Amino acid sequence: MSDQQISVTFQPHGRSVHVLPGTKILEAAAQAGMTIETPCGGAGVCGKCRVRIASGACPPGDADRRAFTADQLRDGWRLACQTAICSHAVIHIPQESLFADQHKILTESHVDATLEVLPAVRKVYVTLPPPTLEDNVADLLRLEGRLGPLKADLNLLRRLPSLLRDNGFSGTAVLTDHHLIDFEPGDTASRCYGAAFDIGTTTLVGCLLDLTSGSELSVSSAINPQVRLGDDVLSRIHHASSSPAGLAQLRDAVIGAVATMLARMCTEAGVDSRWVYEAAFAGNTTMQQLLCGIDPSPLGEVPFAPAHARGLIVPAGQLGLAIHPAGAAYLFPVIGGFVGGDSVAGMLATRLSEQDGPVLLVDIGTNGEIMLATRGQLWAASTAAGPAFEGARISCGMRATTGAIEKVVMDGDLRLGVIGDVPPVGVCGSGLIDLAAELLAGGIVSPEGRLLPSDEIPSSLPATLASRLRTDQAGHVRFVLAEGDGTRQAVAITQRDIRELQLATGAIRAGIAILLKQAGLAVGDLQRVLIAGGFGSFIRRSNAQRIGLLPGELDHGRIHYVGNASLAGAKWALLSTGARQQAEDLARRTRHVELATDSEFQTLFAEAMIFPAT
C-alpha cells in the first residue's frame, strides 16, 4: 500500500530526503530543513525560488519558461514552488534562494554562520617556562600569565603541581568561563565537545557538537522514559509530589536516558565522554526542574510559580551527568510555570525578537507553546495540547521513526508516505494532520469532528475509501489506513483519536487568538508564522490550516517550518555565551500570558474544537 518514495539530495548542504513523486521541490526542501524564499507565496511569479536540478529534472513548465532562458532551463534551473519531483534527483539551492533570516535554523546542523562560536568552554595549549629561583611565582599565577585571571577548582588544584611538573610545564588548560577545570597532558585543544539536549515531555533529542568548529557530530533521540510515570506535565508533577521517592524516580529516569544518548552519540562520533565538558538543556519548566531534581509541586497548582527564572549553570557531577567530572550543565532561563526553557531556546534560535513585522512562533509538542513578537515586544503562552502530535494518546500513534505514516494523500484511494519505506506500523504527528485534513475534505469527518459511519458518508466517495470505514459491534467507527496481516496489526484511526487531535489543535488555535488579541493584532497582520517541533517531517501547511491548527486566513507563503527550534537554541547556548545572555534577555522581556486561568481562552478553545469549514 505504501507507494515507492523517491530520494532527493540538496546541495551544497548534502541533505537527502525521501518524498512521494509529485512533491514540489519547495516542500521537499522544507522537509530537509531548508526554507526557500517565496515572497509571492508560491504563485510562480516572483522568481525568487530558483534552484538547479543537477540530475533528475522534469520538463520545465510555463512559469519556468518565463523565469529562465533556454540555456538556463537546459542547465536544470527551475522554480522550486512550481516544479514537482518526478524521479530521484540532485538539486542545488543557491544561497540567495534560501529564506535569509531563517537560514540559521534551517541549516541547523551547520550552525548559523553569523553566530560567533565562542563557547563557555575553552581549551588552550600552553608551554610555560618552568619556575626558577628568580621566577618562582605560584603555579596558578604562572598559568594566569598566559590565560588571564582564573579560579581553579580545588580538585584540580590538588593535582596541578604534579600535572605541571610531570609534563614539563606544558599541557592543555580547560576553562569554563574563568574556571580552570582541568589541565591535560599534551595538546588536546582540538578535543573539545559539548552536548545539546531538547528535553521534551514525550521526546528527548540530543546532539554532540565540536565546540571548536561548531559542527554537529552525531544526534540521538529517545522517548522520555518518564512517560511511563505519566504522559503529560501535570501527571509527572503529581507523581513527583505523591511520594518522597517520586521526584527521584523521575529525575533518575531522564538522567539515565540522557546518559544513554550521550554514550551513543560519543560512540558514534568516536569521542571520549571525558572530552565533553558542557551540556545545554532546553525543556519546559517542569522538564527542567525534574532534570535538576527541583521539587515541581508548585507548578501543579495555582499560581504555578517556577523555582528559578534565570538560567542555571550547575556542576555536571551534582546533576549526575556522565561527562567530564568538573564539567557543567547549562539550563535555559524560564518565563513562567508553563512557558519554559524550550520556548526561550526557540525564540533565541529563530531570532524572534529581531524579525521585521509581527511574527508568530508555534512550537508543537506535548505542550504547545506560542510566542509572538512585534515591535520589540514579546508574548508567550503555553497550552496543554497533549501528546497527539508526538503520537501518544492516539490508538495507533507513534513517534516519527521507521514504520510511521508521516504523509497521507487521499486521491481516489490513499497514498501513504512511510518513514524508512517499510510497511506501516503506526501514524506520527504529521501523518495524523494529513489524514485528518483529507478525511475532512472527503466528508468522512464532520466539521464537529465526528467520524461518520459508512452509511452517512457522501455517496461520491470512491468505494475503496468507503470500505476503509468499519463499525464494530459496539457501534465504534474506525478508518483503516493499512490492513493488518498475520504478523502485524492494522493501522486505523478512531473517533477518540480525532477528539485528541481536536483538543490539540483547538488549544493551539485558541492560544494564538488570545496572544494576537493581547498584542492588538489580527491574523492578517502576521508577516511570518514559524512552526517548530520535532515532527520528524514537514507539516503540509495547507493541511495544518485545513484542520484549524493554524488560522485559515493566513497567507500560505508566510508559514515556515523551522524544525526543532528548541534543540537549535540549546546548540546556540552551547556554542556562544553571548547567546546565553540573549536568552536571559528574551526570558526577562517576554510577557507570560496565562491561559489555564483565562475564561476567554476556555470559550475560544471550545469554539476552536470545531474544524474550520472547508
Place this chain on the structure above:
Amino acid sequence: MSDQQISVTFQPHGRSVHVLPGTKILEAAAQAGMTIETPCGGAGVCGKCRVRIASGACPPGDADRRAFTADQLRDGWRLACQTAICSHAVIHIPQESLFADQHKILTESHVDATLEVLPAVRKVYVTLPPPTLEDNVADLLRLEGRLGPLKADLNLLRRLPSLLRDNGFSGTAVLTDHHLIDFEPGDTASRCYGAAFDIGTTTLVGCLLDLTSGSELSVSSAINPQVRLGDDVLSRIHHASSSPAGLAQLRDAVIGAVATMLARMCTEAGVDSRWVYEAAFAGNTTMQQLLCGIDPSPLGEVPFAPAHARGLIVPAGQLGLAIHPAGAAYLFPVIGGFVGGDSVAGMLATRLSEQDGPVLLVDIGTNGEIMLATRGQLWAASTAAGPAFEGARISCGMRATTGAIEKVVMDGDLRLGVIGDVPPVGVCGSGLIDLAAELLAGGIVSPEGRLLPSDEIPSSLPATLASRLRTDQAGHVRFVLAEGDGTRQAVAITQRDIRELQLATGAIRAGIAILLKQAGLAVGDLQRVLIAGGFGSFIRRSNAQRIGLLPGELDHGRIHYVGNASLAGAKWALLSTGARQQAEDLARRTRHVELATDSEFQTLFAEAMIFPAT
C-alpha cells in the same frame, strides 16, 4: 620549688593572669594581651602608662609621686612601668593608656572596634508575599526582590519550593557573598557563626566567633597531629611525597584535629555546628596546602613554588569540614613557598603597612617569619627556626599548658613560674628563653652556647645553683630546673637543647639582618618591633634580647608582644570581606626574600648562633 603566683585582673577587659610577685604591671598586662603605652621606654618619665589599682595596691614609688596628686595616689593611680605587683590585684587600664595602634590585636578576643564587621556570611529573615496569579514570579526572584541578585546552590534550589511553602514564605536566608546556601525555617538570623584557625606546624589554635557581633565565643588549641609524621615543614613535605597515601594521611590528620576542635568549641559555646557557615584558615604555605590536600612536593625543592598565591574559597564539603554542608572555607593568600597565609594574616591584623616608620613583625613559631614595612614597602622572609619555641625538639620541652615552666628568674636560686601553678613537668618557649638568658647572665652557658660543667662555672655562683649542674658518665652536662620524684621525672636542660635554641634564635636574628639590609635600614631605624607567636605567655623583652633573638641595640620600649597575630588575622578575614581584600593586596605587594638560598644568610646565621656578649 615553684613559687606561689598571684592573680591580677585587668578591667574593664576582665582578663586575669597569674604572675610572680614583683612582676611589673606593664609585663603582667602584656601577658594578658594588652600593651600599655610606654613612649619613654618604661623609664617612668612620660607618665603615659597610667593605671588605677582598685585593690591590692602597693605603696607608690618616687615616679608615681611625681606623676600623680596625693588624691590620685590614694585612689590607686600608679605608673604601670614602675609598679611591681605584690599581692592579688584588680587593675583598671584607661583606654588612653593602651598602645593605640596595637589595640586591635591586643584586645584580640574583642575584635578591633574600627574593623567593620561585614562578614561574607549574612543571614536575613524575610517575610515574603506568597505568589498569586498576578504575581507568580519564580521563587528565587521573589527572594531576590528582598535580597538582591543571588545565585542558589542547586542542592538548596531543589528544596526551596517546599521550604518556602511549608513556612508560609517566611524564613531566614543564608548568604555567602551572593550565594544563597540555605533557607532556614523561622528567624535564625542571630545564629550565625564562623571559626577561625591558625594552622601552625606544631600548634593549632581555633576560635569560634559570633558573626553578627564579632565576639569570640570559645577557643581551642591542640598539637598538630601531623607532628608524628614529621616535626617540621620539610619532613611533612617529604612524607607527602614519599607514598601515594602520604598526602591523604597528613590531610586527614589535620582535618580530623580541626573537626575535634570545632566540636569542642561548639559544645562549649552551645552552638550547633550547622550554624557555623564559614571557617578561615591561616597557616604557612605547606600547612595550607596540606589542609587542602594540594600536593606540596614542589615546596620541598628549589625553587619552592607554591600552587596558588591568591586566597582560596573552597566548599566546606570538598575540604571535609564538619560545618554547614554548603558552608565555605577561606584560605589566606600566600606570598611564597615559605612565607604563607599566616604571615599575611599577621600583617593584616597588625596593620603593618599602615604604621608610621619602619616596623618589624617577627612571628616566632616552628618557622620564624619576619616581615618588614617601611614607607609603604613590604618585605617578608621565613627561617626554619625549628620547633624549639613551641617546646618540640627540646628534651623536656612542652607546649605552654598546665605544668609548663613559662618563667624563670635566677635570683640566688631559681624561681619558676609554672602554668596552672602545679609541679612543673616541662619547659615551654618563654621559659626556655628566660632560662637561657639567666644561664648566660650567670656564666653557666658560654657565649658560644656551651653549657659549662660545674667545675668551669664562676666561683661566685651560689652553691644552690651550681648543684643543679650534673654531668653524666658520658660527660653530658645538664642543668636541673626541678628534681624528679617517684611520680615524675626531673625537668632539666641539656647541651643539645641549648644548641636547638641557638639554631632558632640565630636563624631569626640573621633573617632580621637580611631584611633590614634589603630595605636599607639599621636596627636603630626601627620604630617598632612586634613579636607575635603562640607562646601562651609573654616573652620578657630583655631576655629575648639577651639571647640574641632580637637585636640588643633595639630600644626596649619599641618591642611589643602582639600575641597570636596569625589567628587574629584569620578572625578578621572571617568578620570582614574588606579584610580579605586587604590580605590579597598585602600578599601581592610583599617582596619575598628567599633566605634558604642566600649565601649571606648562611654567614650571618653562623654568626648569630653565638650569643651576644652580655
